[in-house]
Amino acid sequence: MKQIQAGVLNVAYRDLGPADGPAVVLLHGFPYDIRAYDAVAERITAAGCRCIVPYLRGYGGTHFIDANTPRSGEQAALGSDLLALLDALKISQAVLAGYDWGGRAACVVSALWPERVVGMVSCEPGYNIQDIAHATRPAAPQAEQRLWYQYYLHGARGYAGLEADRDAFCKLLWQLWSPTWAFTDEVFLASAQSFHTPDFVDMVTHSYRHRFGLVDGDAQYAAIEQRLAKQPVIAVPTVILAGACDGVTPVQDEQQALRRFSGPVRRSILEGVGHNVPQEAPEAFARAVLSLSGP
Template structure:
């Protein structure tokens, strides 16, 4: 495990592969950790890629440098953290690949700072930038049912539940979101240790309340959120990976709803039997997508 100060954080991360290889930054989501990207990183390293896999804010060994920094989980914070990490590691450009929160961080940087991005791999929704202004509009009832955890976190009962039962709650989410993935106790336990971070609960609760406009964000990030509110297009080479057994997204529509947000070289791939934790459930496909967008940009 390595550590570096980057922006408002002391970031814990793992790095594998040759130092001079093309760079891929692999990003986990909620409620997962760097083990979600571990197998894909090894595959990429064997192909000559330098892979950086950080713990996001609120997870594992990543900590805030100041007690006074808001424990925000908003999308602008995730993007700013990623950009700061690239600056701290002196990485001018990289392929960014992630799922859930990590996919959101990657999309934010690809949209707002495309000169830093060789290519993008985004799992799940694809265009993972939140439309906060329209967050109050109701979704179809079946989708609302799948969002139960978000509404739970809007309450103080939910905060207390996540604090008291974080491992049990996150394990339930793993099962519901990846119903065909047969993970064992050891696999979950390796990731669950990351949820013991002292800022985990506050960052998670803020994330789910902010995306619905229920709480203010970090004032230092107001400018970034204003740019994201315009729903900027993503012009870098991009691949969207979706699992047809994703318990959050539910049944996938035939049409590609993410495509209009991408203006550069773009592809969408649907993986059969794969759930929400796509990098860990299908590491080969995730790694292939990273290499494909890297080649697309190089060409």
């Protein structure tokens, strides 16, 4: 494990594979951590790529440099963190691959700073930039039911519940979101260690409140949020992976899934796979990355 100062964070990350290989950044989601990519990284580095696998803000060994920095989980912050990490590591271009929050960070950088991106792998919904201005529009009842945890975290009761028992809350989400994945307690607990940081609960609750317009963001990211509010298209080469058994993000209509991509894009639906695509289907995820990295 390495550490590097990048923007407002001291980032903990793994740096695997040949230093001169094509760069790939693997970005985990909520509530997961870098272990989601163990098997993916093994395959990618064997093919000659350099693999950077960071803990996102609020997770594991990544921490804020200044105690006064707002613990924001907004999308602009995640994208800014990723850009700062590329700068700190002096990586001019990379394949960005992620799901959930990590996929959102990859989408933000791909949309706003495409010159830094060789290609992107993003899991369903593929285009993962939030349309906050329209976040209060109701969805179909089945979709609303899947988002119970977000509404729960909007209030003090949800904050207290997550603080009181992070492991039970996050394990329940693993089970609901990946109903076909028979993960063991050992596998879950290996990742759950990363949720026991001073910033995790603040980060998570802020994220789910900000995306609904319930709280302000960090002022330093306001300009980025304004750009994201325009729902910019993504032009970089993209592979979208959709788990057919995803319990929180069901497979979209193809036209809807691809409508904000203007560059080369292809989409694969993975049967028997849930939300945590890299850990459930590492071979498919690695193939998608290598199809873009060209080692």
